[in-house]
Amino acid sequence: MGNLVQAELRKTTTTGLWWGLLIPTAVLALGWGLSTGLLGKYFVDFASTSEVDEVSDFLGVTPDQWKVSLFGIARAINISTIFPMVFGALAISGEINRRTITTTFLTAPSRMQALLAKMLVYVLWGAVYGLAIMLFLGIGVVLTSNAGQLPDAGGWVTLTLVCVLSSVLMTMFGVGIGALIPNVAGSIVLLLLYFLVIENVLHLVLAYLEVPAVIGFLPNGSINGLTGSAAVDLFLSTAGVVPPEIEDVLRAIAGAGGALDWWWSGLVFLGWSGIVFAGGWALTQSKDIT
Amino acid sequence: MHDGSGLIAVQNLTKQFGSVTAVQNLSFTVSPGSVTGFLGPNGAGKTTTLRMLLGLVKPTGGTATINGRLFHQLGQPGRVVGAVLEAQGFHPARSARNHLRVYAAAIGVPDAQADQVLGLVGLGSAADRKVGGFSLGMKQRLALATALLGDPQVLVLDEPANGLDPEGIAWLRTFLQSYARMGRTVLISSHLLAEVEQTVDQVVIISRGQTMFYGPLDQLRQSQQRRVLVQPSDVNALANALRAEGVHAIEQLADGRLAVSGVDSKHVADSALRAGVSIYGIQEEQVDLERLFFQLTSGQFAGHAPAPYKQQGGWA
Ligand SMILES: Nc1ncnc2c1ncn2[C@@H]1O[C@H](COP(=O)(O)OP(=O)(O)O)[C@@H](O)[C@H]1O
Ligand SMILES: [Mg+2]
Numbered sequence: 001m002g003n004l005v006q007a008e009l010r011k012t013t014t015t016g017l018w019w020g021l022l023i024p025t026a027v028l029a030l031g032w033g034l035s036t037g038l039l040g041k042y043f044v045d046f047a048s049t050s051e052v053d054e055v056s057d058f059l060g061v062t063p064d065q066w067k068v069s070l071f072g073i074a075r076a077i078n079i080s081t082i083f084p085m086v087f088g089a090l091a092i093s094g095e096i097n098r099r100t101i102t103t104t105f106l107t108a109p110s111r112m113q114a115l116l117a118k119m120l121v122y123v124l125w126g127a128v129y130g131l132a133i134m135l136f137l138g139i140g141v142v143l144t145s146n147a148g149q150l151p152d153a154g155g156w157v158t159l160t161l162v163c164v165l166s167s168v169l170m171t172m173f174g175v176g177i178g179a180l181i182p183n184v185a186g187s188i189v190l191l192l193l194y195f196l197v198i199e200n201v202l203h204l205v206l207a208y209l210e211v212p213a214v215i216g217f218l219p220n221g222s223i224n225g226l227t228g229s230a231a232v233d234l235f236l237s238t239a240g241v242v243p244p245e246i247e248d249v250l251r252a253i254a255g256a257g258g259a260l261d262w263w264w265s266g267l268v269f270l271g272w273s274g275i276v277f278a279g280g281w282a283l284t285q286s287k288d289i290t
Numbered sequence: 291m292h293d294g295s296g297l298i299a300v301q302n303l304t305k306q307f308g309s310v311t312a313v314q315n316l317s318f319t320v321s322p323g324s325v326t327g328f329l330g331p332n333g334a335g336k337t338t339t340l341r342m343l344l345g346l347v348k349p350t351g352g353t354a355t356i357n358g359r360l361f362h363q364l365g366q367p368g369r370v371v372g373a374v375l376e377a378q379g380f381h382p383a384r385s386a387r388n389h390l391r392v393y394a395a396a397i398g399v400p401d402a403q404a405d406q407v408l409g410l411v412g413l414g415s416a417a418d419r420k421v422g423g424f425s426l427g428m429k430q431r432l433a434l435a436t437a438l439l440g441d442p443q444v445l446v447l448d449e450p451a452n453g454l455d456p457e458g459i460a461w462l463r464t465f466l467q468s469y470a471r472m473g474r475t476v477l478i479s480s481h482l483l484a485e486v487e488q489t490v491d492q493v494v495i496i497s498r499g500q501t502m503f504y505g506p507l508d509q510l511r512q513s514q515q516r517r518v519l520v521q522p523s524d525v526n527a528l529a530n531a532l533r534a535e536g537v538h539a540i541e542q543l544a545d546g547r548l549a550v551s552g553v554d555s556k557h558v559a560d561s562a563l564r565a566g567v568s569i570y571g572i573q574e575e576q577v578d579l580e581r582l583f584f585q586l587t588s589g590q591f592a593g594h595a596p597a598p599y600k601q602q603g604g605w606a
Contacts, residue, residue, distance in 0.1 A: 004395075007393065007395040011381075011392050014384050014388040014389075015384055100381055102378045106344060106346075107396040108396060288307075
C-alpha cells in the first residue's frame with residue numbers, strides 16, 4: 001500500500017497540474033481576503049454612525065470591535081475550495097481519459113488498493129490546498145482590516161482547521177465524482193454548475209418554502225455550514241447576547257443559512273463524499289477497461 | 291501467491307459486449323521458454339482476450355490464469371507479468387523517466403530500474419523528454435520499458451510492432467527470443483502472421499473469437515500438404531498411371547492442370563515418362579503460411595464458417 005501511495009504521489013508531482021490550479025486558488029483567496037478587509041472597514045464605518053446604535057447594543061460591543069472579517073473569511077474558504085475539488089475530480093477521470101488507468105491497474109495488487117492510495121494522496125493535497133488558501137486569505141485580510149475586526153489567535157487556529165478540513169472534504173468529494181462520472185469535462189462542468197448555480201437556486205427555493213433546515217443536509221449547504229457555522233460561533237463568542245433573529249441573519253451572511261453546527265455540517269458532507277466515492281469505486285471496480 | 295510456473299492458461303474464455311460476442315469459448319495454454327504468437331484478423335478478439343488475462347476486462351465465462359492464478363490473485367502483478375497493450379496511455383506532460391518512476395514505485399522496485407529499462411529499449415537519451423512529443427515507435431518502446439520494470443516472468447504484448455520501424459521490429463524480435471530463451475513466457479499478438487513468423491515458435495490462431503489452430507508453427511507448416519502441379523499432354527493417361535502406382539490424391543484444377551499430393555515432382559515426372567505422357571509444365575507448390583492463415587481465418591466478415599480443417603493433435 002505504501003508503494004501505491006508513493007506512486008500516486010509521484011503522479012501528482014510530476015505534472016504541473018497541482019501548481020496550475022494552486023495559483024488561481026491563491027489569487028482568489030488573496031483577492032477575497034483583501035476585499036473582505038475593505039468591505040469590513042466600510043461596513044464598520046457605516047455602523048458606527050448613530051442610526052445603527054441599537055445593533056451595537058444588541059451585540060454588546062462597539063462596532064469597531066466587531067470581527068466582521070470572519071464572514072468574509074468563511075465565504076472566501078467556501079469559494080476557494082472549489083479548486084481543490086476540481087483537482088480531485090481529475091484524479092480518476094483524468095486517468096481514464098488518458099488511458100493511463102490501464103498501467104495503474106496492471107501495477108497494483110487490486111483496483112481497490114489503487115483507488116484507496118489515490119484517495120489518501122488527494123486527502124494530502126486537499127490539506128495542502130487548504131493551508132495555501134488560509135495563508136493567502138489571511139495575508140489579504142490582515143493587509144486591509146483594522147485590528148479590531150480580525151479574529152484572535154484562537155480564532156485563526158479554528159479557521160485554519162475548518163479551512164483545511166473543508167478543503168480536504170471538497171477534494172474527496174471531487175475524487176468521488178471523478179470516479180462516478182469518468183469524463184473530465186463532464187465531471188468538472190457538473191461540479192461547477194452544481195456548487196455555483198444549482199444548489200444556490202435550491203437554497204432559495206427551500207427558504208421560500210420555509211424549510212431552510214433542509215439546506216444543511218445538502219452537499220453545498222453542509223460544506224458551507226462547516227466554515228460558516230464555525231465563523232458565526234467565533235463572532236458570537238465575543239459579541240455578547242444576540243437574539244435568534246439576528247443570529248439567523250449572521251448565519252446567512254456567513255453563507256451558512258439553514259446549516260447545522262460546524263462539526264455536524266462536516267460530518268454530513270463527509271457522508272456525501274463517502275457516498276459518491278463508494279459509487280465511483282463500485283463503478284470502477286467492475287468496469288471493463290478496454 | 292502463485293506457482294511460478296510461467297504458464298498462461300486460457301480455459302473456455304467467453305466475452306460478450308452487449309450483443310457482440312468478442313471471444314467465444316477460447317482455450318489454449320502458453321508455456322515458458324518459447325515465444326507464442328497470438329494471431330487473428332482485426333476484430334478476432336485478441337485484445338479482449340489479453341485484457342481478460344490481465345484482469346482489465348471481466349470474462350462473461352471461463353477463466354484466464356497466469357501461474358495458475360487469476361490476475362488479481364497474483365499479489366504483486368507487476369513482478370509477475372509485464373504487458374504492452376494497445377491504447378495504453380501516457381500523460382503527455384510527464385517525462386519518460388518520471389513515467390517509469392511512477393510505476394517503479396507502484397511495483398516496488400528501485401528507481402534505478404527506470405533508467406535501466408530505458409537504456410534497454412534504447413530510450414536513454416530521451417529520458418527527460420515529455421512523452422507528449424514522442425513518436426508512435428518511441429511510445430511503443432516506452433510501453434515495453436514499463437512492462438519490463440518489474441523484471442517479469444511473463445511478457446504479454448498486443449500488436450507491439452505497430453509504429454515500430456524495421457530496425458525496431460528486428461530489435462524486438464531478437465529481444466523477445468532471448469527473453470524466452472531465459473525460460474520466460476512471451477505471448478505476442480498480431481494480425482499478420484508474416485510479421486511474427488520469424489519470431490514465434492508456437493502459434494494460437496483465432497478467428498471470430500474462436501481458436502482455429504494451436505500448436506507449433508512447424509506443425510502448421512507441415513499440415514499444409516505439398517502438392518505437385520503438372521500440365522500433362524494427356525490428363526487421363528497420367529492420372530491413371532499415378533493411380534496404378536497407388537497415388538490417389540489427384541485433383542483436376544480449373545486451368546486443366548493436375549494437382550498431385552503426397553509425392554514429389556520427380557515421382558510425377560517419372561510416372562509420366564513411363565506412361566508416355568509429355569509434360570508441358572511442372573511445379574511444386576510452396577507452403578504459403580500467409581495463405582494458410584488466411585484460409586484459417588477467412589470468412590470472419592463474410593457470414594459463413596471458415597473451411598473446417600482437420601488434423602490430429604494441436605487442433606482446438
Ligand atoms: N468495449 C467494447 N464494447 C463493445 N464491443 C467491443 C469492445 N471491445 C471490443 N469489442 C468488439 O469485440 C470484438 C473483438 O475485438 P478485439 O478484441 O479488439 O479484437 P482484435 O484485438 O483481435 O482486433 C470486435 O468485434 C470489437 O468490436
Ligand atoms: Mg487488438
